[in-house]
Amino acid sequence: MIRDNFARRTVYLCKRTMQNKAHLELEDFEAENLAKLQKMFSRKWEFVFMQAEAQYKVDKKRDRLERQILDSQERAFWDVHRPVPGCVNTTEVDFRKLSRSGRPKYSSGGHAALNAAASSGCSPYSTSAAAAHASMPSTSNGAPATTQQTAQSSSGSSSGSGGSFRSNYYARPGLRRCTQVQDTLKLEINQLNSRLSKNVLRTSKVVENYLAYYEHRKVFDPFLTPLGSVSDPFQSQPNPWISDTVDFWQHDKITGDISTRRLKLWEECFEELLADILGRETLQKFLDKEYSGENLRFWWEVQKLRKCSCRMVPVLVTEIYNEFIDSNATSPVNVDCKVMEITEENLKNPNRWSFDEAADHIFCLMKNDSYQRFLRSDIYKDLLIQSKKKVPVKLSRDIGIRFPTLPGFSSNAVRRDANLTVGGAQTVVATSGSSSCSPTTATTTLDD
Incomplete structure (x- = not known):
C-alpha cells in the first residue's frame, strides 16, 4: 500500500511537469520529492513515466471544465496527504485536541x-x-x-x-x-x-598575459586593425560601425560561405569554436562521422542543465543519465571508472552540478583529441579553401541613411554604391548629386 501511494505521488508530479502552466509548476520541496521518488523507482522509472504520459493524454481529451475540476481535486488530495513541510499534517493531528489546546505543545x-x-x-x-x-x-x-x-x-x-x-x-x-x-x-x-582576498597570480604576470593576448588577437578586432587595409590579413569588408555598409555582417548570408576571419578564429582555441553556433554545428557533423558525436551532445546538455530553472533540474538530470551515463544508455559517453564513481555519488543528491566531473573529462578529451583532428580534417580545409575563393555574385545597391541636419552638411541623405565583379562582367551604378534628398534606385544583377 505504501509503495502504491509513492507510485501515485510520482505519477502526479510527473503530470505536473508536463503541463506548461505557471500555477502548476513544481515547488522546491516537490522537485526534491520527485528526485527522491525517481531514485526509488530507478528500475521502474520508465514504466511510471509512461503511465503518467498516458494519464496526461487522457486528461487532455476531457472537457475544460471537467479537467479543471479533476485537477483541483487531485491537488487538494495531495495537499492534505503530503502537505508543505512545516505545516500541520491533518492526517496525523487530532484536531479536537488541537482546538482545545489552541496550538501544539513543544518541548x-x-x-x-x-x-x-x-x-x-x-x-x-x-x-x-x-x-x-x-x-x-x-x-x-x-x-x-x-x-x-x-x-x-x-x-x-x-x-x-x-x-x-x-x-x-x-x-x-x-x-x-x-x-x-x-x-x-x-x-x-x-x-x-x-x-576574493587571495591573489592567485602576481599583477605583473597578469599584465604580461594581457599584453600578449592583445598582440595576438588584435587582428580579429575591426577597430584595432582597419578592415580592408594592408594590415588586415583577411581583406574583409569595411567596418560597419564607421562606414555606411553592413557587408561585414552579411558576408556569410550573402555568399553562403563562412568567412576566413571566422574560420581562423576557430583555430585560436577550442572555446572559440564552441562559442560559435555555426562552429559547434560543424564540429558536431565531424564528430558524427567519427562516431563520437555523443561527446559534444553530452557536454552541451550539461551546459543547458547548469542554466535551467530549478523545477526542470530533476527532469534534465534523468534525461542526461538515461541517454549518456546509464549502463543501458542509448548514447554512452567514454568516461573512466574514477569519473563514473564520482558521478554516481553525485547522483545520490541530484542537482545542476551532478555531471560536472564527467563534462570536464569529456571536454578535455575533445580539446586534446577531437579538436586537433578537426583542424586537420578535410571538412575544415574545404571550408578554408572555399572562403578564399572570389565570390561570383554581383550586388549593386544604393543605401540611403538619413542623419539629422547638421551645420556643414548640405543634405541629410548619404548614399553609396557597390561595384562587385560577376564572373567576367562588370556593372557600374552612378550616384546622383549630393544635393538630392532621395537615394537612387538599387539594382541587383546575378550572372552565372
Whole structure:
C-alpha cells in the first residue's frame, strides 16, 4: 500500500511537469520529492513515466471544465496527504485536541535549539548550511568561534530536544524550510567571498598575459586593425560601425560561405569554436562521422542543465543519465571508472552540478583529441579553401541613411554604391548629386 501511494505521488508530479502552466509548476520541496521518488523507482522509472504520459493524454481529451475540476481535486488530495513541510499534517493531528489546546505543545529543548540557531546567524534546517557556517569565522563576545564549538552547540541543542532537531522543526507550523538548493548557493557564495582576498597570480604576470593576448588577437578586432587595409590579413569588408555598409555582417548570408576571419578564429582555441553556433554545428557533423558525436551532445546538455530553472533540474538530470551515463544508455559517453564513481555519488543528491566531473573529462578529451583532428580534417580545409575563393555574385545597391541636419552638411541623405565583379562582367551604378534628398534606385544583377 505504501509503495502504491509513492507510485501515485510520482505519477502526479510527473503530470505536473508536463503541463506548461505557471500555477502548476513544481515547488522546491516537490522537485526534491520527485528526485527522491525517481531514485526509488530507478528500475521502474520508465514504466511510471509512461503511465503518467498516458494519464496526461487522457486528461487532455476531457472537457475544460471537467479537467479543471479533476485537477483541483487531485491537488487538494495531495495537499492534505503530503502537505508543505512545516505545516500541520491533518492526517496525523487530532484536531479536537488541537482546538482545545489552541496550538501544539513543544518541548523546551526545541525552543532552545531554534534560539541557538537564530543567534548563530545561519539557518539550522539542513546539515550543509551548518557545515558552511562552521567553516566561516564567526565571533562571539570578541572571541572567534571554532568548528568544534559550533558542532557541540548544534549536537547539544539537538539532544536537548529529546530527538532530532529536524523532527521538531517539521512539527512546527508556519516555519519555512530552508531548501537544499539555497544552502548550496550560500556555501558557494561563502567560498567565493573567501577567495576574493587571495591573489592567485602576481599583477605583473597578469599584465604580461594581457599584453600578449592583445598582440595576438588584435587582428580579429575591426577597430584595432582597419578592415580592408594592408594590415588586415583577411581583406574583409569595411567596418560597419564607421562606414555606411553592413557587408561585414552579411558576408556569410550573402555568399553562403563562412568567412576566413571566422574560420581562423576557430583555430585560436577550442572555446572559440564552441562559442560559435555555426562552429559547434560543424564540429558536431565531424564528430558524427567519427562516431563520437555523443561527446559534444553530452557536454552541451550539461551546459543547458547548469542554466535551467530549478523545477526542470530533476527532469534534465534523468534525461542526461538515461541517454549518456546509464549502463543501458542509448548514447554512452567514454568516461573512466574514477569519473563514473564520482558521478554516481553525485547522483545520490541530484542537482545542476551532478555531471560536472564527467563534462570536464569529456571536454578535455575533445580539446586534446577531437579538436586537433578537426583542424586537420578535410571538412575544415574545404571550408578554408572555399572562403578564399572570389565570390561570383554581383550586388549593386544604393543605401540611403538619413542623419539629422547638421551645420556643414548640405543634405541629410548619404548614399553609396557597390561595384562587385560577376564572373567576367562588370556593372557600374552612378550616384546622383549630393544635393538630392532621395537615394537612387538599387539594382541587383546575378550572372552565372
